[in-house]
Amino acid sequence: MIPAIQSHGSKNNFIIIDEKDIQFTPSDQVRAAWTIKLCAETHTDGILFISDSNRAQAKMRVFNSDGSEASMCGNGLRCAARYIAERDQVESFNVETMKAVLKVEQVDELYGDIPTFSVEISPVLFDLASLPLKLADKSELILSPVPEWEKDCLYTALAVPNPHIITNVSVDMINSDSQETLATQFNGENKWFSDGVNVSYVVELAEGEFFVRTFERGVGFTNACGTAMSSSSLVQVLAGKWKAGEPINIFNDGGRVKCVVHGDQGQYDHIDLIGNATFTHIMALSLKENGDAQIVNNTETNEDETYDKMAEAAKEHLSAAAPDLKLRQNG
Template sequence: MVSAIQSHGSKNHFIIIDENDAGIDIHDHLRKQWALSLCLKTQTDGILYISDSEKAQAKMRVFNSDGSEASMCGNGLRCAARYIAERDQIQSFKVETMKAVLQVEQVDELYGNIPTYSVEISPILFNLDDLPLSLNEKSKLVLEPVSDWDKDLTFTALAVPNPHIITNATVDQINSDSQEKLASSFNKNNPWFSDGVNVSYVVELSDGEFFVRTYERGVGFTNACGTAMSSSSLVQVIAGKWRAGEPLNIFNDGGRVKCVVHKKNDEFDHIDLIGNATFTHRLTLQLKEDGETLIEESVQTGEDKIYEQMSAAAKDYLNNAAPGLKLR
């Protein structure tokens, strides 16, 4: 039997599994099969595998509901940070991810008594080879139109290190099927993205406040994507709609977070993603060596009640700030 945590960051749902508790040698085929099995049974977006690290307090690996591995997950990192913080009784530390060692820390609550964590999102990469994206021999794509994608929108491509396409849109555009058509085409066989990409549409609400909706590769439309909200915040700073070093309020279908874009020596250095790390259930699992899983026990924590209050307040705000916006 293995104890596990069912959690969410901005209603992006994960199961946290500490590999030290599994009692068997774990390899990537097992991680994939367990992710496929558990995500289907619990309707979660992915599995966060926590293990020892020689570079940091712990290591986090993220496997999506389709069994693919993500290089990073900002919402998941907040949940993992809380688990490690409570396990090891520390508040500020580093976590190793696939491509970077990132700083995390517990911070003041975003709303009520919701456990809130700030996590570093980096590196920030604009070279199209880092996504990868092949586009007419271009090396970068920043606030530019791509006629083959859409005649009315401009796009920015970046990796953090997950690959993202960001575009600012109107309420009518985000309500249409434009995003789904574009994103689904990018995540099938296509001439541009050999490994798929996350696609976010952003609606400006007011000064320093934005709504972000993301179609996430390996998942589809999601309540929120941490690296997408961070990338979208960066694009607003590039576009002159906000300032580096100052927090933005980012609303999403799952609630809201804050982001702070940091510059160092006139270059974008990293982004702070600040939001909830809510534990919804404590689980007892059987993780079998053939890849099958059994949920022996699932006990609600009651933590989600306060988050739902924040989510309801965010929806009320959006109804006034962006009339006609259809939430998922």
Template sequence: MIPAIQSHGSKNNFIIIDEKDIPFQTSDLLRESWTKILCEDTQTDGILFISDSLSAQAKMRVFNSDGSEASMCGNGLRCAARYIAERDQLDSFQVETMKAHLRVEQVDELYGDIPTYSVEISPILFNLDSLPLRLEEKSELVLEPVPEWEKDCLFTALAVPNPHIITNVPVDLINSDHQEKLASSFNHNNQWFSDGVNVSYVVELDEGEFFVRTFERGVGFTNACGTAMSSSSLVQVLAGKWEPGVPINIFNDGGRVKCVIHKQNDHYDHIDLIGNATFTHHMKLKLTDTGEAYLQSITETGEDHLYEKMAEASRDYLKKKAPALNIR
């Protein structure tokens, strides 16, 4: 039996598997197969595979529910950070991800006694080749219209390093099927995105408060996407709606987080994503070297009720601030 933990960051659900507990050599084909099976069986968004690193405290790899690998996941990194912190008895350290070594640390609770972690989101890349996105005669897309997508919206493209398209919209547009149609077209054969892209629509609630909904590449609509919330926060700074260095409140269908944009001179250095890391279940798995995966047992931790209190408070707040907004 292999121990595992079911967890969530902002209701973005993951299974954490420590590869040191697997008694045979793993491979990407096995990870892909296990992920597809277990995510379907448990209705989770992906698997976080934790392994040794030669240059950081540990390494995290993220496999989406469709078996594809993501270069990073902010909500998942918070969950992985908590697992590594408790395993190794540390409060602050670096985690190796596909394209960067990222600083993580346990911080004061966001709400009540919810375990809360701050994780670094970087690098921040605006060059369209980093997504990649092909737009004629453009090397960047920052707060600009793309009439073929939506004539009345200003779009920003960035990679952190996951690729994102961000736009602020009125409530009636985020309530419509426009986002799903646009994002779905970007994640099938199309002329713009050869590798697909995450698409976020943002509604301004109040000064320093925004609601973000994300259609995630390889997943579809999620309760929250950490790198999308971070990217959306940066877009508000670019648009002059908020300031670097000051926490910004981001609400989502799964609850809320805080983000801090760090700027040095004219360069946006990194983003702090601050939110919960909730362990909902302890699991026992059977994984085979032929790609089969079985859930043998699952036991609730009792932690999720704390997060639900915050999520309920967030929903109540959203109903007051934006009563026309449809919360999923």
């Protein structure tokens, strides 16, 4: 029997598995098989595999619900950070991810007694080869139109290191099927994105407040995407709608977070993503070397009660700020 935890960051749901508890070393094919099966049964977005690192306190690998591996996940990193912090009795430390070693730390709660963590989102890359994205005669795409995509939109492409396309839109557009149509095209066979891309639509609510909805590659629409919310915050700084170094409030279908963009004069080195790390269930799993995975026990905690109060307060705020905005219920 393998202990595990079901968790969420902004209602972006994950199962945490510590590979120290597994008696054998699973292959990536087996990890993918476990992920597909367990995510389908629990309606979660992915599995966070925690292992030893010779570069940091621990290593986190993220497998999406379709079995593909993500290079990073900001909401997932908050959940992993809490697990590692409680396991090792530390408050501030580094976590190794696929492409970077990132700083994480426990910080003051955003609401009530919700466990809250700040995690580093980096590197910040604007060259299109980092996504990768092929656009004729362009090496960067920053607040620029792409007539073949959606007219009257200005797009920004960046990798953190997950690839993102960000655009600010009206409430009417985010309520339409525009985003799903575009993201489905980008994540199927297309001439621009060979590896797919996360697509975010952003609505400005008020000064320092924005709503972000993301279609994630390998997942689809989720309640929130940490690297997308971080990237979207940076785009607001680039557009002159907010200042680097100051917290920005980001609302999503799952609640809200804060982000802080670090850098100046067009050089941005990282973003702090600040939000909840909620443990919803304590699990026991049976994991086999052939890829079979069974849930032996799944006991609910009461942590979601406080988070739901924050999420409800966020919905009430959104209803007042953008009364016509239609929220999605994902997962």
